Amino acid sequence: MEYDVVIVGAGPAGLSAAIRLKQLALAAGQDLGVCVLEKGAQVGAHLLSGAVLDPIALNELIPDWQARGAPLHTPVTHDRFLVLDEDLAWTIPHLLIPRIMRNDGNYIVSLGEFGAWLATEAEALGVEIYPGFAVADAVYGDDGAVIGVVCGDMGIGKDGQPKADYTPGIEIHARYTLVAEGARGSLTGKLEQQFGLRDQTQIQKFGLGIKELWRIPGKQHEAGLVLHTLGWPLGGRAGGGAFIYHMGEDLVSIGLVTHLDYANPTLEPYEEFQRLKRHPAIAAMLQGGERIGYGARAITEGGWQSLPELAFPGGVLLGCAAGMVNVPRIKGNHNAMKSGMLAAESVFAALAAGRAHDTLADYGERVVQSWIGRELRQVRNIKPALSRFGSFLGTLYAGADLWLGQLGFKLPWTFKHGKPDYASLKNAREMPKLDYALPDGVLTFDKASSLQLSNTWHESDQPSHLVLKRPEVYLTQNLDVYNAPEAHYCPAGVYEIVQRQGQRALQINAQNCLHCKTCDIKDPARNIIWLVPEGGGGPGYQGM
Template identity: 75%
Template sequence: MQRDVMEYDVVIVGAGPAGLSAAIRLKQLAAAASAEISVCVLEKGAQVGAHLLSGAVLDPIALNELLPDWRERGAPLDTPVMHDQFLLLDEDAAYPVPHALLPPMMRNDGNYIISLTRFGQWLAEQAEALGVEIYPGFPAAALLFDEHDVVQGVQVADAGVGKDGKPTSGYAPGIEIRARYTLIGEGARGSLTRVLEQRLGLRPVPQKYGLGIKELWRVPAAQHRAGSVTHALGWPLGQRAGGGLFVYHMAPDLVSIGLVTHLDYANPSLSPFEEFQRAKTHPAIRKMLEGGERIGYGARAISEGGWQSLPQLAFAGGVLMGCAAGMVNVPRIKGNHNAMKSGMLAAESAFAALQSGRQHDVLADYPTAVHASWIGAELRQVRNIKPALSRFGLIAGTLYAGAEMWLQHFRVSPPWTLRHSKPDFATLRPQASLQVERYARPDGVLTFDKASSLQLSNTWHEANQPVHLMLLQPERAITLNLQVYGAPETHYCPAGVYETVQRDGAAALQINAQNCLHCKTCDIKDPSQNIVWQTPEGGGGPNYIDL
């Protein structure tokens, strides 16, 4: 098939903090050197920010380096953190940890509560003002390799393909974007990143993940405290799964609340969505939301493996940036600042190569720069925290984490590095060996079901297109997932994509792909890695507003 071809010096996949920071930095460097560099950013969402989801509390360290005059430029950092608390929860009570006992790394002094959606849109405006070409609704569906496995660019997804896999009257073949360097910033468990890791062997140590589920509420003024940040551990997850709750009060009357569930849990009937609904019923949390209105919902996987799980960052023709590589600092519950810095470092490496006339080679100075930067220093400091929580459980793991972070504060670094024992999909145990989790019916006021939640995500997909969630061996959905594990995909999916139904008197798995939030949890947690998330037609998926 003949495809149209566009050529750029650099193509960037993903209009998130990493990708947009890389684009801005490339243009800044070009302007300073009076050079011409063509930069293209591809974004699978219908608009920039549509698929961006995070807590989020932003450490402005990278933004200060990238755009020091961000205040004058009107950056949407409207809510500085004014009050910071950390709670330990049991079913009925909340026990605040004195602020003085919190390791300094976990404090939020000087940080800002933001909407990542709005922040991404603002970054895109800064990039476009510098001459960056940004194409929303153009998902990068495949990598372009030469005969030596050197990346030459990407292919945009075809449009107008029917459910039967055949072209419709609206068919348009996806164009090829060829570039001298390809920078991948597509977020956690990206589809291109997965191909790169498998084909080129980039990640010898498995990545670890969490699932973040978030709601946005508008609350009465009497309950709102702009700039208040609350993090909590314990109930409802307890010892059954790692993770924790966050509640951020954004100006003027919005509350961002969510639960992160580590995906290395064992019980296949555990539902992160239901655990989040349960968390809101805690007396300390309920009082923050009572009388309010839920106005937004979303979910996204989070890369949590940290330092030990970083892949080979550079390959022939490109690099991995931000959450595609896995640069989240788990105890800080932050990754956007690291993503931005990684994008800036990738841009500097690519610019130097372009200026010297190179192309399609390995940008070997990029991983060196990442490791030598404050990204490397920060991730090395907390390298043992996630594996400690996984190994030792909530109480012992939290005590270990606190002790080590205090030691790191006083520049005492333990000589050991704890390893991640297994990938998240391998931690599930057969359902017969465990008690089935039971959850209360939602009340429609404080707690909700998946269907009503999905409506608030503004999710839409073209109806007549192939299912973008592929089963490598369809029969395993019944013989393994259902019969051994009790259909875990029907529990961990936060959007009701997977459903066990009866067809011709036999159990079958129904995939409601139109519901997909692109969170990637199924691609991560399926026990035999039988589910592969692929890029749907451009512009499909959620359309987050202020999340």
């Protein structure tokens, strides 16, 4: 199939690019073929975020979004910042919070619902969107440029042989390919290697966001409240913090972001999140409520100094695929949307000039000169300071840095990220073994019951999309040195240690996979390969 532009990923970045391309084409009286491929069963099925949306990009893309029914129903009414210890909570006065971290004018949203609405706007303009199509690789021309993508085969059995319903993966050719597959995308990683888009100094950093959706009693609900916490339960174990967003209809999004550069291999981000809900201040809010949703997703945290080259021959990287999250704001969707719009403008200009499959160098410059670049430069030292100085001193530095920036002082230095997240784990014998309380089934839950709420599904008779490159390394490194960290960091119980012939062995329950990509990030041996499963599999988030 041939298109002018193919876009990988129907998230805010990809859909914004598609909409802008069609807007430009219609304004010029041209017909432009734009195709969006989405590996989820439907648009929004794999979208997961807090989420508080800064509407700055939406105002530019669709100025009349309110009249068009955009699902931004809950404006932020007030911010609250808490520092927690095991029993107490202290409120940070609002006046001490730097302006960049306040949420005036923002909206609490379901990112899945917002993505689905963007998709309807794109389709109304003539964009073709195909859910259930998982992109396995790029297609390269004779000169090495990307000329499109190929989707994964459907109907392959566990034995690797075609089944009766076998369908070979289709190639989608285009004059330009836009990659917007989110954090730690498989295609992104291949393109970074193929074209050398990332050098050794541009280390990407990540966090793991784990989220639940609750319906709570009305008397405990404060519509429009945005609450963030620091301190307990992670404390000195890891960097990170909690978010609690009160949406409409007595709904609350609650989650914990754990920075993945922690050292203790027995730390479990999922269990740390369960501990959070036991805090008296949090438990009182959730008491009598019902948990109705669960999910997890990796978050890019490297920021300005971790951005790779954004353009390659035949295409560009957008949004979280490149890593455009503002860590102190815990926001990236507005930057993702803007990057999609800027990419669309570069692509349209190239097509109008009769070009194809070349490197859109002006796109990277557009990003740098836009408010994306200004915002990411302003907060560039926050994440490295947290990693370098620890949670307490790093937070103090972050506050001083942000306040100085607000007062107009531009600090001349830029901290570098020291090492990738997988290299931060220490030998299990050097660290205390962390034990966690059993779930009570009221506020805290096990992974199996949580997984049910994510609506995760994979075709049972297909090859595992999670494989070990060197199985023998697992025994000598992950198991012997690090005490099987994948069994601790995975938020879905994919990796399980079992007994086989009297020996400990790894069992991979690939059918549980939430596509969070944590194993691809944190595995200390770089041994776990995350392949693309059949399209339509994975989580089926609703209202998340």
